Amino acid sequence: MAFSLRNKDKGTTGLDIDGAYLSAVTTADGRVSAAASVDLPEGVVVEGEVQDPLQLTAALKELFGSSGFPKTVRLGVSNQQIVLREIELPRIEDDADREKAIKFQAQEAIPMPLDEAVLDHQLIGEVISADGVARSRIVLVAARKSMIEMLLEAVRSAGLRPEGVDLDAFALVRALAMPDPDPHEAVLYCHLGGITNLAIAVGSTCLFTRPLATVAAADATDGEDPVPMLAEEIRLSMDYYQAQPEARPVGRVMLSGPGSAREALVEHLTEATGLAVVAAEPLGMLSAPGLLPSEDPHRHTVAAGLALGAAA
Secondary structure, three states, X not given: OOOOOOXXXXXXXXXXXXXXEEEEEEEEOOEEEEEEEEEOOOOOEEXXXXXXXXXXXXXXXXXXXXXXXXXXXXXXXOOOOEEEEEEEEEOOOOHHHHHHHHHHHHHHHOOOOHHHEEEEEEEEEEEEOOXXXXXXXXXXXXXXXXXXXXXXXXXXXXXXXXXXXXXXXXXXXXHHOOOOOXXXXXXXXXXXOOOEEEEEEEOOEEEEEEEOOOOOOOOOOOOOOOHHHHHHHHHHHHHHHHOOOOOOOEEEEEEEOHHHHOOOHHHHHHHHHOOEEEEOOOOXXXXXXXOOOOOOHHHHHHHHHHHHHHHO
């Protein structure tokens, strides 16, 4: 199955396979029409990668077995085997010629053999070079093929029909981006779930993503203060992003995920970073009449963004 970042048909469930839980969401007409989650046993998914496909399949069957969710699903991924790069090419009108040029450029931009990767791209705009030539800005995404195939096999074994694979970062931005964003300001999104995922976007366009190799910032069950580590990771991510051409200054940080409900986290992270930090509404602009009182809405942010991508 091809890796796809593009929107698909309606009638699709957004499925977030978080390291700590599974979340499934369907959306319709600006609202969450249904949402449910189940806990994942420790070790089934580690740092965003499937380690125990059989247990994952069993958990998926539990989640979908007693629900009315569509069995067609749009998956999200976030781990160290995903690469996002922004590249520039001369403007090429012919689609086939542009595809060839992108694949050629990807050989240098992507630090993995292309025959071991699934590749996709999005055109995000144009810039005019110093000599007056229009150049296309392109976000290029590659994922390790073996990682994607293992995930798809576990999902199919649960009787589900995967129609596309998206980045968790793209889904996160899609769910939480404001409808009229400042085009001169970037926003850093920090999702604190089973894996901590950082993303930087201008408007609805994600230009940087970085999953952290630790979940200490999301949980801190060992009593360790996660704020200094998380603040440092935010600074490192901003430094990397702002070294890119056309980078916008990061104006604020939006926290999401179950870990964002940690008491005083916003206040302490504001002090540590010197940035405006806010805890996002878990479902962004979506209303949630389909959310049961027993469900934590913070679990469903990414799945809602995946569902929105499928239904757009």
